[in-house]
Amino acid sequence: MQVTGAWVSWKRASKQEDLFVFISRGLLYVGMFFLPLLRFKATKGLNVSDAIFLLGFVFLVLARKPPPRAPRTPAWFVGAFIFLLAGMLASTQADAVPQSVVVVFNAVYVFFILQYLLRQQLGTTLHLQRAIGFFIAGVSLSGFVAILQVTLHVFLPKAGSIAAGSGTIGGNARAVGLSNQPNLAGICFALGIILGVGLLLQIGWRRHWYLSCCVFVTVAALLLAASVSGMAAVIVGLLVLFIARGVPLKTVVSVVLALAAVYLLVFGVIDRGSKLDPITRVEKTTNANAGTGGGTLQLRIDTIDKAWSEILQKPITGHGLDQQTLAVYYDQSLYVYYPPHNLIALYWYGGGIFMVVGLVIMTGSGFSRLLRGRIRAGKNWDPMRDVVLAACVADLFFAMQSPELVDRWFWLPFLLALTFRDDAPPQPTTADAIEVPDTAPQAPAQAASGQPRRVSGSVGRHAASESAAADTAPHPRGRHVASSRGAT
Secondary structure, three states: OHHHHHHHHHHHHHHHOOHHHHHHHHHHHHHHHHOOOOOOEEEOOEEHHHHHHHHHHHHHHHOOOOOOOOOOOHHHHHHHHHHHHHHHHHHOOOOOHHHHHHHHHHHHHHHHHHHHHHHHHOOOHHHHHHHHHHHHHHHHHHHHHHHHHHHOOOOOOOOOOHHHHOOEEOOEEOOOOOOOOHHHHHHHHHHHHHHHHHHHHHHOOOOOHHHHHHHHHHHHHHHHHOOHHHHHHHHHHHHHHHHHHOOOHHHHHHHHHHHHHHHHHHHHHHOOOOOOOHHHHHHHHHOOOOOOOOOHHHHHHHHHHHHHHHHOOOOOOOOOOOHHHHOOEEEOOOOEEEOOOOHHHHHHHHHOHHHHHHHHHHHHHHHHHHHOOHHHHHHHOOHHHHHHHHHHHHHHHHHOOOOOOOOHHHHHHHHHHOOOOOOOOOOOOOOOOOOOOOEOOOOOOEOOOOOEOOOOOOOOOOOOOHHHHHOOOEOOOHHHHHHHOOOO
């Protein structure tokens, strides 16, 4: 029934707006589904999701009747231009100049093309919820494959790939799903969990039980990926979500019990006796003498220390954005080079101090859009802002211990933050909207004796006197809700 209702609403929307706009938004949803599925490539260096987003952008530009223009985001554009200028300046110092310039053009795609597509097409609460829903569906598919990789040893990454090279911890295979590295899979799973829980708190888990199933699968996949950073990001994100939404303690306890049930299912039934459980993983991560796969906390600290010594040599221009230049630390025990595992250190080392300034301005623009007018909005505050806020905080927390430049997963929550309209009340979804009458119901007319007065016209509980109908005032919310129902 829900699928049929969604299909009917989509057909209605296709008739009410420009065809190219409708196609563009559909491509955006499909691109959101493929966004966490990094295993799928359109070409050697182009993900399927990026190709779909580019096609959606082309349809949007060619539309004769584009959607209403999104609010201006001057701070975002200022930060993006500073980032690009710093990137071009740093590329002159790179070991591989062409590859460093490619990173700059990659930033152009993320900061301008993808940003424009999302801001223009996700202008309503319903559109934003659908986009997030497609992203969660893609994450859960990757999570399901991750479970199969550990239990049945199928869909394993190809030999020689990044995932195959970093997918073992103490002889136990770490799940990567349809991603290309366990920690990247971990943050994708973490974002899927946070966004899924936030969406369930708003639309209800009883009616949308399938979304609850997606979250449970994703939690199991995150545990099998054995990403300590991803697990910590989930804790931070859910904490921010619960505080921002003012979630009752009963609901918090229910979420915690559900996560505990998944934990017992994974390590009691699916992967019994494994060394991938979070407690063992934390011990190995913090122990520098834990052997292969252990001591990654100290490794991250070493990369930051090495990067800082290099930053002091070129604090303004940076060293370059290509992988060869960013590989600043050499692990003699593993014979592997590592980039700085910290967002600030990576940006400062690669692009100089101005790239850090651009980063601060752009992320600050996203947080400003999410928090603006929170007190003034009152009951009109859109709860989806709190969901995206939690994703942004978790995202930033994870990036402080990993090497990310213009990765889609890192910038996605901040791009979603730019889709919100300033001080706009949340628009009800088509399926859940309630029709509010234009006229308020009147009390039965009373005669002087205190008995109901006889009226002319219809008889029954809908009867009303002509004088009462003439004095009826419009309901203060009737026109607003009626106008909001048309949003698709």
